[in-house]
Amino acid sequence: NPDAEAMCDLAMYNYIEMRDLVNKKSFLLRKKLDNLLHWMFPQWWVPLYTSVTFTRMRYHECIKNRLWQDQALTYISSAGGVVSLLGVYLIARHKATNQYIMDGTSLLLHYISKYVK
Secondary structure, three states: OHHHHHHHHHHHHHHHHHHOHHHOHHHHHHHHHHHHHHHHOOOOOOOHHHHHHHOOOOHHHHHHHHHHHHHHHHHHHHHHHHHHHHHHHHHHHHHHHHHHHHHHHHHHHHHHHHHHO
């Protein structure tokens, strides 16, 4: 029975969660993110605790849902990291280009002021 195996897996995960994870900032951040996404998209994003406790979803489907959510968050955070790195690169490149333009402009103004005097 897949639900019986899922119940065992959920019990073991709960034990590990209570033993190790509740004091980790990453775990607490994930819980808050889960709750925020559930608040924003209640039909689409259901946290594991909520799906096990407050829905009629079968236990093995709760675990599948959690695995899907883990993959989605991994993909989103990876994409966000790549976009952040690209943004930093573009800003640095833009500042370097602007600094080159500003240096050239100040040098030009310096020569013009010498010429005018």
